[in-house]
Amino acid sequence: MERRPRRRLLLHGLVGLALLLADLPALASSLAAWRITRQGALELRTSPNVSLQAFFEAGTRLRGPRVWVDLPGAPSRTRSIRGSGDVREVRIGRPTPDTTRLVLEFRPGTELNPADLRLVGTAADRWRMDLRGLSRPVLLGLGEGDIEGSATVAYSPPAPFPTSGAPLSADGLPVVPRDRFKVVIDPGHGGPDPGAVGIGGLRETDVVLDVSLQVARLLQARGVQVVMTRTSEVDVDLPPRVALANRVGADVFVSVHANALSMARPDVNGIETFYFSSSSSRRLAGSLQGQMLAVSPGSPDRGVKAGRFFVIRRTVMPSALVEMGFVTGGLDSPRLANPAHRRRLALALAAGVLQYLGGR
Template sequence: MRATGSRRLLLIRLLVAALVPLGSLAMALPAWAGSALSAWRINREGALELRTSPNSSAQAFFEEGRGGVGPRVWVDLPGAPQRTRTIPGSGVVRQVRVGRPNASTTRLVVEFQPGTRLDPRGLKLLGTSRDRWRMDFGAVAAGLAPLGEGDLEAPSAPSWRATVPERAVLPSGPVPSAASLPDVPRGRYKVVIDPGHGGPDPGAVGIGGLRETDVVLDVSLQVAQLLQAKGIQVLLTRTSEVDVDLPPRVALANNSRSDAFLSIHANALSMARPDVNGIETFYFESARSRNLAQAVQEQMLAISPGSPDRGARPGRFFVIRRTVMPAALAEMGFVTGQLDSPRLADPAFRRRMAVAIATGILNYFLQNP
C-alpha cells in the first residue's frame, strides 16, 4: 500500500529469482553487528543493491526534496549496526548514510543532490533472491557513480526455517464444498475480488519461500468460482501473475457498480518473529464496509483454530479508501507465522479459506440486503 503526503511507501518484499552476477565494487565490510544488512552498493548500472540475512524483511521509502535538501530514498532492515556513518557520494548522489533510528533497525539512506528529480512511481525495492535486493533509480542512473560497502558476491547463507509443531497445525475433517454455502437471490449481486500484488510484486515472502501472491491468487480464484456457483456476478482485478497498480483496481470496481469489494492478502512480519500469527480484516469508515469486514473475519477465524483474532478494524488502505461500494481487505494469516504459514501453504486449507471467505460475503448480503 502507499502512504500519503510526501513520504510514499514503496515496499515490495523478497522475490525469489536468479541473481545476475555483477563485477564487485565492494570496499572492506564494516562491523554490522546484529544488522540484517551485510553489504550494499550502487552499481555501474545505477541501481542500489543490497545483501541481507536470508529471508529478511525490508521496507523502502521515498521523500521529496525541499528547502535546499535533495530527495531521499531509504531502506529499513531488522537489527542495528554497530556504528553509524556517512559516506560521501559523487555525481547526483550527495551522500549515503548508515543509521540506527532505533535499537532494532538499520537504516540505509541515499540522499541525492538538490534539484535531482526521481519518479517515486518507478521506485521499487525488489527481492532478487532470498538474500539479495535491488532498486533501479530510473532516469537519474546516468549520473550515478559506483559506491558501496561489503561483499555483494558472497555466497548465499542457508535460509532460516521455523520449527513447526507436528501436532494441531492443519485443521482436519472434510473440506466444505459450494453446496454448504448459504443461498442468496441469484443474479442480484455483483462482487469485485481483488487478489493483492502479482507479477514482479510478490507481496510478502515467508517461511520456506511461501509467496503472498501465490496464496492470494489461488484463494481468490476459488472464491470467485464459489460465488459464481451461487449466482453472484464476480469480477477479478487479476486472474494471473501480472502487475496491476492500485488505481486501476479501484477504477475497475467503481466502474462496475458492484455491491461489494474484497481485497485478499496474506500478512507478514520479520522472519525472526514466527510467534506472530493471526487473522484480521480492514474496512474504511462506512457501516456497511464494517459489516462486510466482520462477516468475512468471523468465517476465516472459524476455519483456522488457534490463529489469533486480530479483529475487524478500521484501515486506510488505498483500495478500500477509494472504492465507492462497501469494501474490506482481508489478511488470511502470516506467511512468516509458525502457525499460519504451513496452513496457507496447504491446498486443503486454502480451499477451506476460500469457502470461508465466500460464506462471509454471502452472509453479508443476507444481513444487508
C-alpha cells in the first residue's frame, strides 16, 4: 500500500532502527559532513549507500535528552564540540573500532518527543532529521565539513542486484532490443516503515523488496537498464522516488506493493494494478495485471484501475502501481510468504514490463 509523502525513521527509547543499504568496508568514517541548522534540523552527508542506526534517550532532571547516530567506519579522531541554543554539546565518538557515533546532547529541560524525530534519506548520501520542540535556536556555524558536497540523487546499485535464492533465468521472457530501455523499479515502504503487516506477521516491505530485486535482475538479463529507488531496508520518502525516476529519464516506472485490509477479513484477496491517466500507463498496468494473474490461479482479479497515488501521478513516464495480493488474505498471504511464489511474481512483473516495452 502506498503512503503519503512523509519523513521516516522513528526513534523510541534505546531502540535503534536501521536504515540499510549496501554496507561499505569499515576503513574510514562514512560521515563526510554534518550540521545543525538554525531552524533546528540535523543534516548529514555520508558516503553513498551506507547503513545508519539512530537512537533516542530521554533526559532526567539533571541531564537533557540525547539523540545519536551510528555510522560504519572509525572517525579519524574523537572530539567534542560546544553547542548553542538547546544543543549543549555535539560529540564524535568511536563506540567500537569500526563505528562512528555522532551524539547530540541537549540541555536539561529540553522537550523532545521521540515520535516526532524522523530521520529520512533524501538521497543516497543525504539525511535529515527535524528536531521539533527546540525553544532556543541553534546559532549558525554548528557543524563540520562541506554539507553540500556532490549530491547523489539516484540510487545506482551494482549489478547484479543481491537477492535471496538461486538466480532466476530470463529464458522464455519477451525479448527487447538491448541497451535501449531504462526502467525504474520502486519497492514500496522500507526501513522503519514496513507497510502493511498481515497474517503471521508477514510484512509488505519484505515481500516487495524480494520481488523487486528479482525483477531487476531479470530485466538486466534482457539488456534493460534498471534503477531502483531502494535496494534494502531503507526508508525513502515519496518525492525523492519520483525525482529519481524523472531525473534519469526512465521509459517505465513500476511501484511494487502488497495490499491489506482488516485481519478479521481473510476472505478479501486479489490482485489489482493502478495507473494515473495516460493510455500508455493504462497499457502498462494491463500488461502487469495480466501477467500476475497468470501465476496466481484462484486469486480474484480486482482489475486495472485509475488511481491518484503520488508516485504514479507525479512521474512523467508511463507508470503503474501493482498490488500483488493481500498480506491479510487467507489465500494471498501464504502465497506472498512463499519464496517460490514470489519468484513467479518476479517473472510475471518482468514479463509484463518487457511485453509493454516490446509493444511500444
